[in-house]
Amino acid sequence: MSNHLKNLKLKIWRQSGPTEKGHFEEYVMPEISDEASFLEMLDVLNEGLIGENKLPVVFDHDCREGICGTCSLMINGQAHGPERSTATCQLHMRKFKSGDEIVIEPWRAAAFPIIKDLMVDRSAFDRIIESGGFISANTGGAPDANLIPIPKSVADAAMDSAECIGCGACVAACPNGAANLFTAAKISHLNLLPQGQAERYKRTEAMVETMDEYFGSCTNHGECEAACPKEISIDVIALMNKDYRKSKLKNRKEISRS
Amino acid sequence: MTITLNSKIPAGSINDKWNNYKEDAKLVAPGNKRKFKVIVVGSGLAGASAAATMAELGYQVDVFTFHDSPRRAHSIAAQGGINAAKNYQGDGDSVHRLFYDTIKGGDFRAREANVHRLAEVSVNIIDQMVAQGVPFAREYGGMLDNRSFGGAQVSRTFYARGQTGQQLLLGAYQQLARQIGLGNVRMFNRTELVDVVTIEGRCAGIVTRDLVNGEVVSHSAHAVVMATGGYGNVFFLSTNAMACNVTAAWRAHRKGATFANPCYTQIHPTCIPQSDPTQSKLTLMSESLRNDGRVWVPQNPDETRPASQVPEAERDYILERLYPSYGNLAPRDISSRAAKRSVDSGRGVGPLKNGVYLDFSDAINRLGKDVVEERYGNLFEMYERIAGENPYDMPMRIYPASHYTMGGLWVDYELMTNIPGLYAAGEANFSDHGANRLGASALMQGLADGYFVLPYTIGNYLAPMLNKPIPGTDHPAFKEAELAAQARYQGYVDIKGTRSPDYFHREVGRIIWDYCGMERTQQGLEKALSELPALYEEFQKDLRVTGDAESMNQTLEKAGRVDDFFQLGMLMCRDALEREESCGGHFRAEYQTEEGEALRDDEKFAHVAAWEWTGDPTKSIRHKEELNFEAIHLATRSYK
Ligand SMILES: Cc1cc2nc3c(=O)[nH]c(=O)nc-3n(C[C@H](O)[C@H](O)[C@H](O)COP(=O)(O)OP(=O)(O)OC[C@H]3O[C@@H](n4cnc5c(N)ncnc54)[C@H](O)[C@@H]3O)c2cc1C
Ligand code: SF4
Ligand code: FES
Numbered sequence: 001m002s003n004h005l006k007n008l009k010l011k012i013w014r015q016s017g018p019t020e021k022g023h024f025e026e027y028v029m030p031e032i033s034d035e036a037s038f039l040e041m042l043d044v045l046n047e048g049l050i051g052e053n054k055l056p057v058v059f060d061h062d063c064r065e066g067i068c069g070t071c072s073l074m075i076n077g078q079a080h081g082p083e084r085s086t087a088t089c090q091l092h093m094r095k096f097k098s099g100d101e102i103v104i105e106p107w108r109a110a111a112f113p114i115i116k117d118l119m120v121d122r123s124a125f126d127r128i129i130e131s132g133g134f135i136s137a138n139t140g141g142a143p144d145a146n147l148i149p150i151p152k153s154v155a156d157a158a159m160d161s162a163e164c165i166g167c168g169a170c171v172a173a174c175p176n177g178a179a180n181l182f183t184a185a186k187i188s189h190l191n192l193l194p195q196g197q198a199e200r201y202k203r204t205e206a207m208v209e210t211m212d213e214y215f216g217s218c219t220n221h222g223e224c225e226a227a228c229p230k231e232i233s234i235d236v237i238a239l240m241n242k243d244y245r246k247s248k249l250k251n252r253k254e255i256s257r258s
Numbered sequence: 259m260t261i262t263l264n265s266k267i268p269a270g271s272i273n274d275k276w277n278n279y280k281e282d283a284k285l286v287a288p289g290n291k292r293k294f295k296v297i298v299v300g301s302g303l304a305g306a307s308a309a310a311t312m313a314e315l316g317y318q319v320d321v322f323t324f325h326d327s328p329r330r331a332h333s334i335a336a337q338g339g340i341n342a343a344k345n346y347q348g349d350g351d352s353v354h355r356l357f358y359d360t361i362k363g364g365d366f367r368a369r370e371a372n373v374h375r376l377a378e379v380s381v382n383i384i385d386q387m388v389a390q391g392v393p394f395a396r397e398y399g400g401m402l403d404n405r406s407f408g409g410a411q412v413s414r415t416f417y418a419r420g421q422t423g424q425q426l427l428l429g430a431y432q433q434l435a436r437q438i439g440l441g442n443v444r445m446f447n448r449t450e451l452v453d454v455v456t457i458e459g460r461c462a463g464i465v466t467r468d469l470v471n472g473e474v475v476s477h478s479a480h481a482v483v484m485a486t487g488g489y490g491n492v493f494f495l496s497t498n499a500m501a502c503n504v505t506a507a508w509r510a511h512r513k514g515a516t517f518a519n520p521c522y523t524q525i526h527p528t529c530i531p532q533s534d535p536t537q538s539k540l541t542l543m544s545e546s547l548r549n550d551g552r553v554w555v556p557q558n559p560d561e562t563r564p565a566s567q568v569p570e571a572e573r574d575y576i577l578e579r580l581y582p583s584y585g586n587l588a589p590r591d592i593s594s595r596a597a598k599r600s601v602d603s604g605r606g607v608g609p610l611k612n613g614v615y616l617d618f619s620d621a622i623n624r625l626g627k628d629v630v631e632e633r634y635g636n637l638f639e640m641y642e643r644i645a646g647e648n649p650y651d652m653p654m655r656i657y658p659a660s661h662y663t664m665g666g667l668w669v670d671y672e673l674m675t676n677i678p679g680l681y682a683a684g685e686a687n688f689s690d691h692g693a694n695r696l697g698a699s700a701l702m703q704g705l706a707d708g709y710f711v712l713p714y715t716i717g718n719y720l721a722p723m724l725n726k727p728i729p730g731t732d733h734p735a736f737k738e739a740e741l742a743a744q745a746r747y748q749g750y751v752d753i754k755g756t757r758s759p760d761y762f763h764r765e766v767g768r769i770i771w772d773y774c775g776m777e778r779t780q781q782g783l784e785k786a787l788s789e790l791p792a793l794y795e796e797f798q799k800d801l802r803v804t805g806d807a808e809s810m811n812q813t814l815e816k817a818g819r820v821d822d823f824f825q826l827g828m829l830m831c832r833d834a835l836e837r838e839e840s841c842g843g844h845f846r847a848e849y850q851t852e853e854g855e856a857l858r859d860d861e862k863f864a865h866v867a868a869w870e871w872t873g874d875p876t877k878s879i880r881h882k883e884e885l886n887f888e889a890i891h892l893a894t895r896s897y898k
């Protein structure tokens with residue numbers, strides 16, 4: 001049966017718009033069930049704020065199952081909070097105790113401007129995918145799916161990378177605001193598969209260069225891996241770097257040939 | 259406007275209809291396609307695949323989503339898999355069998371021609387997705403792996419761990435992103451459709467609201483596609499993502515599009531039971547778990563021992579007992595009602611006695627823990643995170659929850675609503691699942707519509723419009739719709755009552771769940787139809803939205819969506835009341851066999867009910883599209 005936590009002190013970042021100055025505001029949550037999720041705790045807070053004729057706290061969320069990548073809170077300085085490999089929406093109040101102070105902030109990164117309160121704009125991620133995060137296969141005319149056997153180990157490795165939910169915790173956790181884990185996860189998903197070979201180097205080059213346009217550079221802190229709710233391994237970054245170096249050679253060779 | 263429901267089913271035998279259609283359809287020459295603007299609302303599987311494909315073909319495409327990125331649509335959450343009649347397992351599957359299973363699963367309330375086409379193109383979907391790099395599960399030999407789902411006796415479900423929807427959506431999203439990068443698609447994120455505009459009987463465009471700054475703008479086009487998902491959140495608690503709502507379809511309905519079979523909703527048997535009143539949503543445990551999990555309840559309602567200590571003889575494996583040939587893989591509606599009856603009879607399990615067991619101990623003994631972990635590891639983890647119990651040691655507890663809506667905008671064979679130029683695809687239309695959808699068939703339908711149907715059928719409508727001017731957004735009809743939308747949102751802010759939109763949403767949800775949920779009666783539906791208008795009136799007088807309509811305001815977004823849920827809810831109850839039979843997910847307690855199974859009335863109800871808006875949801879007009887079964891013999895559904 002559920003227990004109740006009492007007297008939580010919440011310090012929440014409030015900011016009315018992208019160019020407005022933000023500040024922390026303090027709230028007391030007198031009681032909440034430990035069965036509640038972290039976001040349900042915020043729902044309760046917001047119901048209360050509406051009751052007091054105040055503005056509820058704006059935050060992004062949707063699936064509440066850890067798969068859509070929409071939720072994005074910095075909780076006590078940790079992206080997605082204290083539980084490993086768990087997105088904010090899957091965090092439950094049983095991880096906290098009565099009287100705790102909980103500091104809640106938005107993702108902070110130059111490439112993710114704040115829209116309001118805890119909501120940020122992550123569209124720079126879309127720009128990276130648009131630049132090359134795909135396999136060009138127009139609809140229709142695809143060969144039979146079993147024509148190219150893919151070893152289970154390869155399919156599994158591609159899937160490990162493909163699990164990235166695009167939440168941006170890696171960027172938020174990185175002292176440089178780098179997006180290397182996100183970008184490398186997509187690159188390794190596609191570059192590992194036989195279908196992805198044709199565009200392998202072109203893809204890598206385009207995605208890395210778009211990433212560099214928007215995001216900070218990686219200096220191997222490894223904070224990204226620790227924050228990632230999908231446990232994307234930092235090894236994918238090595239793979240990306242290797243393919244990026246090769247892409248430079250490859251393209252030069254191509255140019256010399258033409 | 260007079261309503262005509264012409265299903266436009268092509269001539270020929272069921273096997274030839276789609277080919278005949280394609281041969282006869284008018285075409286737009288490649289060089290002319292860029293002269294047409296198509297709006298796609300929604301970027302889930304149906305929307306993203308339709309938009310990407312139409313852009314590849316050369317159309318100018320504008321895509322709208324209320325999400326912050328097209329990658330986040332609710333399709334991302336689908337877990338279990340996608341069906342296709344590939345017969346890779348050599349277990350006797352075929353297009354005909356998938357067609358038959360889908361019609362039967364839908365309790366003979368779907369249109370044969372559409373369903374057959376769905377089964378035909380299902381095989382292309384798998385080819386397409388593999389070509390795009392979707393990492394489906396593989397066998398050791400490198401071939402694609404399959405599993406079984408409810409309502410089928412073959413293994414035709416393709417999957418990517420427990421994240422099939424995610425991988426398919428990312429595939430479609432990446433294909434869309436490529437077209438955005440190439441400049442063929444303009445993408446509007448965080449933008450909500452708030453109205454549909456018709457001029458001289460055809461759909462001329464839409465009105466949207468920018469969720470970041472509240473700006474209301476019009477967009478005109480040659481054709482508009484609604485790929486806006488289902489309305490399962492009308493129940494408040496459901497497995498749908500929090501933002502899923504009916505607004506887009508409902509606004510189209512209010513502009514003349516008929517809404518078909520709103521009472522056909524699917525309650526999914528395997529969700530984690532509610533544990534707390536603050537709960538905001540329910541989590542699905544994929545149906546694939548029923549491949550290896552066994553559903554049971556203790557025979558004794560006063561059982562207090564932990565599950566593992568209840569001896570075999572004192573357990574009731576409800577599905578295996580009632581449906582021996584399908585066992586734990588009986589279809590969803592049937593499995594859900596069996597669970598409900600066990601709980602209603604006091605044999606529920608868990609602290610609130612509101613669930614049934616889904617037990618893996620046999621599977622673990624038979625296959626070993628490793629194999630079970632390989633198959634379901636991430637689902638088990640997800641369960642443990644939410645319920646705080648480890649399913650390797652204790653059986654899961656599950657209970658039915660609102661999951662999917664078969665009803666939706668009425669469409670013809672071309673996926674066009676009764677408003678020329680307005681199309682609906684994916685869960686937003688009513689097309690393929692009749693009164694009950696089989697597991698792993700929604701992803702199939704969304705991608706079939708988006709990749710292989712709409713991009714072709716839309717040309718048939720557009721071709722004659724070549725070089726003819728269409729009304730621009732300066733047309734008075736757009737201005738009028740913009741003003742009405744602004745007034746609507748400002749109106750919510752101005753009520754200044756005392757209750758939040760969430761309060762009202764919970765209340766509507768409770769009424770619909772109690773009276774228009776898993777089991778319905780005339781008396782209950784009449785009660786709902788008297789309670790809902792009263793509550794709606796309270797909503798209109800006592801709603802409180804703090805903040806303004808000119809900036810990011812999530813409470814205001816919610817208010818608009820709850821308003822539309824109210825109106826839809828009333829229509830659902832009316833639809834359920836007038837359908838005096840039981841079929842699939844629509845179970846009217848008055849119409850059941852002695853064994854408690856759904857009792858159809860094919861004489862009176864072998865038709866689609868398509869509702870026309872009149873201005874008052876309790877006074878909508880019911881139209882019929884008769885369903886003719888030519889390829890399949892109408893039969894009583896049996897899974898015994
Ligand atoms: C938990 C869960 C698991 C599931 N598992 C499976 C499974 O294993 N197999 C299976 O086949 N099916 C499954 N389903 C069902 C399936 O996921 C959905 O039916 C399907 O993904 C719907 O796709 P869609 O493209 O029609 O809509 P969605 O993916 O819901 O997309 C709707 C889109 O429309 C946009 N939109 C909606 N309204 C507006 C508006 N007013 N303005 C602007 N944009 C708007 C949204 O932003 C979104 O982009 C599952 C469903 C759930 C809830
Ligand atoms: S790599 Fe991990 S942290 Fe980064 S976006 Fe993907 S899932 Fe989120
Ligand atoms: S809300 Fe979808 S991942 Fe958290």
